[in-house]
Amino acid sequence: MEYRVTSLTVEQTRRWGKQLGGCLRGGDVVALLGDLGAGKTAFAQGVGEGLGVTEPMTSPTFTLIHEYITQLKATQVRLVHMDLYRLQRPEEAEVIGVEDAFVEDAICLIEWPEIVEDYLPDDRLEVEIIGSGEQPREIIFRAQHFDWELRLKEMT
Numbered sequence: 801m802e803y804r805v806t807s808l809t810v811e812q813t814r815r816w817g818k819q820l821g822g823c824l825r826g827g828d829v830v831a832l833l834g835d836l837g838a839g840k841t842a843f844a845q846g847v848g849e850g851l852g853v854t855e856p857m858t859s860p861t862f863t864l865i866h867e868y869i870t871q872l873k874a875t876q877v878r879l880v881h882m883d884l885y886r887l888q889r890p891e892e893a894e895v896i897g898v899e900d901a902f903v904e905d906a907i908c909l910i911e912w913p914e915i916v917e918d919y920l921p922d923d924r925l926e927v928e929i930i931g932s933g934e935q936p937r938e939i940i941f942r943a944q945h946f947d948w949e950l951r952l953k954e955m956t
């Protein structure tokens with residue numbers, strides 16, 4: 801199943817992220833695909849906004865993982881934002897604790913998830929952003945799991 805939308809500006813990409821953020825819950829894993837400068841971090845910032853994260857979200861380029869705390873329906877949830885561009889080998893995923901974010905009290909967003917593909921849960925959502933520079937972007941929401949179908953239908 802796949803939904804495609806267009807984004808003409810960085811604000812629109814953030815807004816799509818915010819829309820998605822509004823329908824996420826603990827245990828969700830979202831893989832963010834796209835070239836350098838596609839808008840993955842901008843989208844992730846929108847997701848944070850949709851989840852009620854009040855701290856400014858910056859790119860985890862060098863730190864690999866940034867974590868934020870938010871409340872969803874009076875339950876505390878961690879938003880874990882990763883950028884794995886600098887990972888050299890899939891086994892390093894274990895060292896930095898990628899799988900620790902695949903738990904019920906966390907929502908996980910992963911930029912450059914390709915290297916840890918074997919570790920990712922099958923019920924993840926993939927969001928691919930196509931385009932760069934000042935070009936319009938195409939944002940593709942893709943999932944295998946039927947549960948996403950309903951949630952994305954409401955969102956798009």
Ligand SMILES: Nc1ncnc2c1ncn2[C@@H]1O[C@H](COP(=O)(O)OP(=O)(O)OP(=O)(O)O)[C@@H](O)[C@H]1O
Nearest residue numbers: 807808809810813836837838839840841842933937
């Ligand atoms: N429609 C658009 N959507 C998203 N970003 C856009 C758009 N148009 C222009 N931009 C610009 O593209 C850049 C996207 O940067 P961003 O850091 O979000 O990309 P990224 O995919 O996270 O890159 P990296 O792989 O380096 O982490 C920003 O400078 C933003 O202003």
Ligand SMILES: [Mg+2]
Nearest residue numbers: 840841859911
């Ligand atoms: Mg980024």
